[in-house]
Amino acid sequence: MTDTRPIHQPANDRSAELPVGPRPAVPPMPDDLARWASADAVARPVRLARLRERMAQEAVDVYFGVSRENTRYLTGFVLAEGEEKVAGDSGRFLVSPAEVVVLVDSRYREQAEEECRGLRIEESYYDLPDRWEAIVRSLRAADGRPVRRVAVEATLVSHALWQALQAAAPDVELVAAGSWVEELRAVKEPAEIERIAAACAVADEALTRLLPSIRPGVTEHDLALQLEWEMRTHGAEALAFDVTCLSGPRAALPHGSPGDRPVTAGGVLLFDFGAQVAGYRSDMTRTLFVGEPSRRELELYRLVAVSQEAAFRALAEAASEHDAPTGVSVDAAARDVIAAAGHGDHFGHGLGHGIGLATHEMPSLSRRALPAPLPWPTVFSIEPGIYLPGETGIRIEDLVVFDPESDTLERLTGFPREVTVVGS
């Protein structure tokens, strides 16, 4: 039986519950998929135009990218998570002022012809340095002269590949690209937000369906597998990441893997999980109570919830003033609540991260975040936590869409944040 209780005492006036945004139908219908595909087809030239503006500002003639997510965002070519490790040069791409070149080996040629219509497809099979000079020579700078400066995704391209490309065409200068595409990706188009919301809805429903199976004796591993199965058979094309399911003191491991440990009554059960729908991802953490919660764990739970609400409030106030706070300030708003209660040292990670084609992307909300205002419209997580090694761990994570231009701050994750008691 599941028992849901309000987080706060009725007299508590600090409550700042965030409305849950529109709920897309899940699983997505073929119409949705077709609509999202057309939206991408319309958006891709706009995204490329923005990148080319940035290239012009930075005085580079060509952009060379290798990120799985940037490839999909700019060219439409799809690789699964991890597939880039076995795909050789496939999916790597070059953008010049007039052209987009997608590299593939023979295994991926038909796929690229389907997914990258109108783009130039070139063969390359783990041997890009041998082809580099010819490819770069075939491109032209904005004024038609030969290419002199190529921006490279230096945080992803290996040092060895960089050196080999430099040696292959010594008169073409390689420069480290900034987070130009990542900054574009941080600003979400409506069809991107829809897909993240759909992924959230898949995850919400999956956890709801899992609740009756949670009882003392069942293992973390079996619950994680069942939760995954609920998502994969009800609309998720993949997971956003491996399901975390940690019980009791194990919940103090913020990234532990589910094990063969049986769930026991009287402890927490922490789920951190996400779905992927049409390329876009969700991410949610819920800490449930198996059987009657202890007073101490309830207090910790309320503290984490109040910390999360402090972040919601900081964002909502900024949105209502059509303003964007920095990631550092939102992190501080939540962190101060936990630190004031003496648990500052037990909240070791950042408050949140952007999400979209990647599970973790820009913007970052943390002590180390950029001092610049958050971009918008954007989607990110708000996930404060308290971890007491050997004792317990509590985290509440929701995704929000933030758009101060339209005074929008909505939760995309719909599963209740209230104290939820299961297995009793």
Place this chain on the structure above:
Amino acid sequence: MTDTRPIHQPANDRSAELPVGPRPAVPPMPDDLARWASADAVARPVRLARLRERMAQEAVDVYFGVSRENTRYLTGFVLAEGEEKVAGDSGRFLVSPAEVVVLVDSRYREQAEEECRGLRIEESYYDLPDRWEAIVRSLRAADGRPVRRVAVEATLVSHALWQALQAAAPDVELVAAGSWVEELRAVKEPAEIERIAAACAVADEALTRLLPSIRPGVTEHDLALQLEWEMRTHGAEALAFDVTCLSGPRAALPHGSPGDRPVTAGGVLLFDFGAQVAGYRSDMTRTLFVGEPSRRELELYRLVAVSQEAAFRALAEAASEHDAPTGVSVDAAARDVIAAAGHGDHFGHGLGHGIGLATHEMPSLSRRALPAPLPWPTVFSIEPGIYLPGETGIRIEDLVVFDPESDTLERLTGFPREVTVVGS
């Protein structure tokens, strides 16, 4: 109903069927897991000693690694596939003549303390360049002097990180490490081969259980999901990679993703899939026939099977002479068969790849492989294929263990290679 037929006409004398090696029990029992964990604990110091020998030969004082697989192999620290993307510096490691340092952020500290007993654990959170100088200064070269040369996994470390580390300690020379650890990993210990064999057995059983579900009308996606589920609920802790399930002309895409296309009678159905057991992976391709095969597809299937047998024969002959052929020569033995039948252009990929902690690792068997003899004992795939765009695709992939020292050449994948007709 499933109908299995011999590949060859009775008069065909080219048959070179390979014996299937010992079949481990699946799912693995707690005893197996404990035995493999102890074997790793005993082997890790030996692996480190070999790496240190190589470091001495190459005159480097410290090895800096970031590969998920190398971390697990040398330190025991486990990251799931793709987790390194969100793990920051966690799992990166340094090996000096006297010490091993594993970097983790607070999220992974407890895990590292469990998995890396006896190693030095240092905190780092996406800020390694800030800590680099202090960490390197804390280590000593073999003769006790300060560290001067650090070998870096240059094919995995990004150019940006390399530059930042160089700037953080300008008097410490960074040099590109060769495939030193990857070469160690190519030589398999008995407990590693056992785990690959267990992963093969999980995959064999999963496909066997899937067969009754294959019939015209069911989609590629649903079959792929069911095959995955069979593996995940019967011994696989994870997949080696996303299941490929392609029907009819789609089988010509060697790496296509399963879609909503229903399986139709009269075409092929290609499965490429693998399981992971205790960190180690399997990889197998079977091309089944849905309903009565056409004469042309049967001929192609036989051609691919004979090509695979030619590779088996080349390896078996070498093994019986306690000799190791090169990856190029084994590839050629199989490729010549396909080329002689006029399909050389329809076999675009390499013949095989090593497998272990990674799905693709050393050694490579291809036209571009190293000219050196294959290492041993080792495990790799033999996977010739013929792809006719828009028409059909056929691939047969088995894993073999090769050890000429003991005249061993065995198949680890046990599912029949014979012509298999399903859904009739």
